[in-house]
Amino acid sequence: MHWSINTPLVIVLLLNLFMLSVSRMRSLIYSAAAQGVILSALPLLLEKRIDSMIIIVALVTAAIKGLLIPQMLHKALRDAQIKREVEPLIGFLPTMLLGALGTAVSITFAAYLPMTQTGSSTLIIPASFSTVLTGFLLLTTRYKAITQVIGYLILENGIYIFGMLLLAAVPFLVELGILLDLFVGIFVVSIILNHINEAFSSLDTRQLTALKE
Amino acid sequence: MFYNVINPLIHLGLLVAMPPLLPGVINKTKAFVAGRKGPPLLQPYFDIYKLLRKDMVISSATTWIFQAAPVVTLAATLLAGLLVPFGPFAAPIHFTGDLILFVYLFGLARFFTTSAALDTGSSFEGMGAAREVTFACLSEAAVLLGLLVLVRLSGSFSLTPMLLAPLAHPPEAPVLLAAAGLFIVLLSENCRIPVDDPNTHLELTMIHEVMVLDHSGPLLGLINYGSAMKLFVLSALVLHLLVPFHIGMPVADWVLFLVEMIAMAGVIGMVESFMARLQMRHVPTLLAAASLLCGFGFVLMVR
Amino acid sequence: MNIAIYIMLASTLSMAISGVPGLLFSRRSMTGQWIATLLNLLATLLGIVALLTFVSGGYHSENMAWPWTLPWGGFAVGIDTITVLFLMPILGVFLLGSIYAMAYWKQTQHPDNGRKLRFCWGLMNAGMMMVVLARDGVLFLMAWEIMALAAFFLITTEDHNPCVREAGWIYLIAAHIGMIALVAMFVLLRLTAGSFELWMTIPSSVPQGMTAAIFLLALAGFGLKAGIMPLHVWLPGAHANAPSHVSALFSGVMLNVGIYGLVRIGEIMTVPPLWWGATLLIIGAGSAVAGMIFAVCQNDYKGLLAYSSIENMGIICIGLGLATIGRTCHRSDLVLLGLGGALFHILNHSLFKPLLFLGAGNILHATNTRKIDALGGLAGKMPVTAGLFFMGSLAICGLPGLNGFLSEWLIYLGLLRTAIAAHVDTLVWISLAVPALAITGALAVAGFVKLFGSVFLGNKRSAEVDHAHDPGAGTLAPLAILALGCVALALFPELIIPLLVSAAHAWAPQMIASTASFGSLAPLQEMAKLNVGLLIGGTAFLLLLGIVRQQKLRAAIPTWSCGFARPVARMQYTGASFSRMLAQLFTWMIPVKPAVPPEGRYVPQPAQWTQDVPDTVLDRGLIPGFALVQRLLERFRPLQNKPVNVYLAYMLAILLLLLLALCF
């Protein structure tokens, strides 16, 4: 059954690389949403016996990661009237290469790590690592605030992937709490985005350097 | 027994009576070398007597310190004189640690003299006072280093045994070095050539004389008497190191002491006739040299 | 039954709270000050009662300990002869200072800082009392810091003045460095001795390095407080800028507390290594000579007094070092003379230095200037102050006839005793401190002649002097009492000889010392007799002189000074010119900068000769050094000026770094 998990994870990895390379905001958001939806399906693939709780969690996840958050981001995008990300700190191509390198490294690194669990000999750990790394790359190299939010989203996705290994241990209550917090977090962030846009009439974080020594 | 009573009296008598003789001798010697007749030997006595009879003119700027200074100076010098043994005879007052008292008594005198100089508010006196205190810093080091040599030689902390110690030992290098150093100090403390010229009245050259420019009458007399006594006391001290001899017969020893003192004055006179006064800025070097001599003497004692 | 301790604690308490009621009264009412002074009086009386009970009890040291709710240590206090010797000045100067302040620092005249001043005044004294009473490390540290912080607020009483703020800042840094050194010292002490109990001796099994560290830390911490060169940097500014009675307290008492620590540290090893004593002695000699040289060159009379405090602390350290060496070499004579001299000199210094600082306060109050060269001829306008000040100057120069001489004399004797040690003995070289002490004495004469001569004698140099006059009896009484103390100690040293001896006994019990042996070592009585003679003779001479003057005084005319037609005040020798020649001898050590008169084309321009006297250690060493360090550190500032991406990058970096470290 590995393929059934690895195929979506491979898609996730490809999406990571894609997101590191694109400059159009819209496609960035779409791919983030797509990633979210794919991930929300993972529990269904992993669990032996499907019960209502899993389905609920999956649906809620899909709704939040695939619909609500992208909607908010779209709205912010519309308000700010920005189409593309500006040239990143180190350029698009280098970031993508860096992402690819990161993926490779995380795959090898994960191979070295001891597996404490049977059946976890899948792509899950490397995928989660590289997704987290992708999120970090977006956060550190991009200048537009929205992109950074998306980066944060990707980071969370990476963590979510790792969470797949712990379905047995982590109660759904916690899962839902985490989801809720993520949602509220993004919500607050988007409000702040809105205010940034009003105050600075742009979402370019390079303008947010008034506070300094 | 009899001498234990009589010696202190002789000591006191000499200390009081003899000092003005020394300047007389010195002047006579200088005159002799210069081929002049010179003033009579007892001229200093006459001067002091004359001054004591005169009236005083006192600057309106001054305070009681101006008048206290000569008195205190004289008193301090007198007390210091009672601490130094004359010849081979113990000093009237002697106890452990009196050497420090001896040194500090001159400090006391200096404090009053210089304060009195500043009291007049005249720039000349101030200048003299400044030089006096400056040079004292160097000469005191020399004195104490010299005394350290004697302390180590005698193993005691009182001037009488210390100064009589060279009698026991034949004169050695350390003692002679200390003697040389102390002799320089003697010259500078009494403002003789090569440090200062007591005869000129060119204020630029002077240390001691310039400080007393405004004293007059009895006060001036006391001052002259006091400075003569200072010369006497210090000479008596240095003699112990230069000529550590005694005959053993009290009377003869007293005579010997008198002769030695007069000879000392003669030597000072010769020095004054054959040497020129140093430039003021070289004096510190001279005094440092004196300290070095004494210090070197001490080092030799230790090794 | 430890009555003395209880009374002493009560006295401390009444000191600590003395300033509190004042805070409740209005800024313009004297009531608070009256209450404070009465409480201080009460405190001192209690303290004296305690001292008397202690002395009448035959110098038996008492100790008490109460449990305390802090993680370690207890509230342990004790009283022994050394403590008592340090308590006496605290009580005395404290009371006299607050009486002096009744007129000198009236609440009605200083509404905005008077209450703060009195509050900290009481607190600081209580802190000092606790420092000397404490028998527990933590209690000691707390009392120490209370004292130090209260002192800071006392210095910054007039904080509207930038110089005061600067002085306070430097003091605060110095105090805190000292505090940190002491904290480390006590922690190590506990490590070796096993508990915070004071002052227990370290077992000899402790490794060399540990004891060395303890000693050096103690030297740094206590030396900073005592103001030994080169740790004196805070002292001149603080003393010069604080109100005069506060300066008197600092110089007369607070410095002693630093010495107290050094005394105790000499005690913690039964046989300290030779270099302990030698270090103390060399540092002491150095700060005695150097301190006095700086003092001579000062143009500010309070600054001069401050530097002379450094000199006196140096002399005390010489005695202390000698005593420590005596401990090392089992020479009870050195211990007796060294420690006795040091403790005696501490007492003397706490008599004549406050006297001088209070006198300086009178001058400042009368003339509003601290510049020596702006004054002159004050003796005529304020004769009483002048007379008392003159007495203080004689005493502080250690001249025969007053108390200063006796203590220096003891130290001299101790040093001389090392001169007759065996040939190969290193002790011999110790005696080379004798000439150093002599130079110090001569320099002291120079300095105080300059001070007294240019301030009180001669003609007035500026208009500030015109309206000067002696303050009221309330302000003069403290000075008179201190002066009387000087005379009393000079005439009846036997009053405190037993104290000194029993202190030496408490300090080095393994070498029993009795009063008799002390007398044979140093015939203080002889000296006292001579002092009596000197004083009587001096007064007699003066009376006689008065008579002579009546008969012989012919005329009182302006100074002749080689026949100048009209000598004006500006022709006088100023203090600066008085010390110039000395300063030139020591330019290698103290970079006095004379302002050279500008050259005219043919004739020189009119110019006046001034000199500013920087403190070599502070102005040439520390301040530039600190500036350099700060400039280096400011290189890092831009790290905090980046957009948020970079901050995230820091986070990622440390994460990867730690993960990488995991691999090894």
Added chain:
Amino acid sequence: MFLAILIFIPVLAAVAAAAITSNVLRPWIMPIAASLHFAVMLTVLDLNPAPIWGGWVGLDPPGKLVLLLTSTLFLICSIYTVGYLRYRTERSNRVLIPCLLIFLAGATLVTCSQQLGLMWIAVETTALSTAPMIYFNRTPRSIEATWKYLLLSSVGIALALLGSFFLVYASLGNDPHPTLLFSHLVRHAGMANAVWLKIAFVFLLVGYGTKMGLAPMHTWKPDAYGEAPGVVGALLAGGLTSCAFLAILRVDRVCIAGGLQAYTSHLFIAMGLLSMAVAAVFMLGQKDIKRMLAYSSVEQMGILALGAGIGGPALYGALLQMINNGLTKGMLFLSAGNIHRSYGSKSTDDVHGAMRRLPLSGTIFMLGFLAITGSPPFGPFVSVFTILNAAFSRHFFFIGAIFLLLLLIVFIGMGRTVLIVVLGRPLPRKHRNNVYRDGLLTGLPLILSFLLVLMLGVHIPPFLTHMLHQAQKFMEVRP
């Protein structure tokens, strides 16, 4: 039962506050809720109730300490808030007050959450509720501060989540019924996989360290503290950081049980010294008093980490230091807030003579500086001295020396700024329009916190000593 009340008091109060429409009455909710919370907290500490909700919510000794601190600090700050908001009538506090109360709820939940995930959620709650408070002033600068704070802390908290997952994953293999309960984790830590434990600890240290403000994750602190109102700064520096520290300690306990004591202590010491050094460097010549306080908070966190790293008595010292730091930071931030209000500036260029203009706030600010830099007779001295004692008696001589040196640099850096502020004369013809003077509501909290700090310096109440010893014992688990 009581625990539930404890958590729900602030929640309900927050709802009420959101419901109240009057901008003047609303602040009074704060003291009421705070005093209720305080009272219940005391009973809880007294009764020591059993865990509820399947063991998810219960109090462990360190939690008790943090709870005590947070509740006390919040009580002090709540009084201040009323006084403060009187001067900010121009701005609606309809967001601020509920957020403050939610923050209290979150903090309370952190202190008594015994479950890894629940604790994470609670910490995240405090983080999110803080953001609007920082944004209270609605200036571009405050937006920027909020943005930086939000992004950095969210990422940090995300890393903490990942770390928690690792922690669970580490013990997954040989644990039939894995749960996220700390007690359970500690019990099974012995069999857990060391490598994953280490990775987990790294992530959790970095994650919660971000909230705690350890260098180099501290970068949000100066900005957030600088722009937020003083009372918020006090709550962040005193409460939030302590909660984060508590979280790290709990995780550390699991790792110790897993036999990683040496490893974690090395990490703690390294991070601690780094934080102190960074703080010291940035404090020298700091012109902005609130930023200076932020760096001082970074330094304090460094001390806590160092103490936790040295362990044993030093941990005792660290926990005591946590309490002292919280209260002293209250003093400092509240008085700094008053000074800022009165001068209309927080830069040393404009602010002089605070002791003259605001006798109370100025003096408290000065004393707070002396206290926080570890001068007797104030509380922090006791704790710092304890840590130092432990360091030396455990023969960390070198580390102890560096510790002292850094303390000195911090003192110098902070002292310069503080003295410029409190001493001297206020600049003439400036801030004439500022009407602020110390009042009862803005002065009393300062005095309260000062008295507490002073008390902790000369007398530590026995019950506190008992709690501290409990906590120290609690952290000493056998692997």
